[in-house]
Amino acid sequence: MTQEEAAMVEEMKQIVGGDCFGPVPEETIAAAEQELGLPLPRSYRAFLRHFGAAIIGGYEIQGLPNTRNTDEEMAFWSHVVDTSRIMWDGYGGNGMPRHLVYVTDDGGGTQYYLDTSRMDDAGECPVVAFGNVKEQGGVKASNFFEFMKQLDAEDQRYQEWKSVHGEPKPEGYD
Incomplete structure (x- = not known):
């Protein structure tokens, strides 16, 4: 592991905490790439190697658990290969392009994908959004690691808001 990757993994540990599946061997990651027919970006591969799958700020980050x-x-953790295939097939055959690897969704109709068609020389690709967004396929983050940091920052802002205003309650509930 390079110094750069070691530093990235240390920061990932702070973001993930303990809410993860657990490490995944390189052979499992390579098998997933084979199944997908796509390379996975460097930062996502590091995430898989060290965490497998995780919950970050309420978002389930798809990974490679030992269940399918x-x-x-029903599995607790979702498998990135299976979910990507479901999204590719879509409903009625109107699925997502096969260069997109499903990562997570916000629970409100927006899905986030690794756009492997835009892999750069550093082995990274952007995370793009589809669904309940103005620009379909718009870049949410320049790479998976940046996406993790965004989710963490959003969660920290929410936790700060909640500490001031209290737990939000749906309208009509007292």
């Missing part, structure tokens, strides 16, 4: 979305028993 197709298993009989």
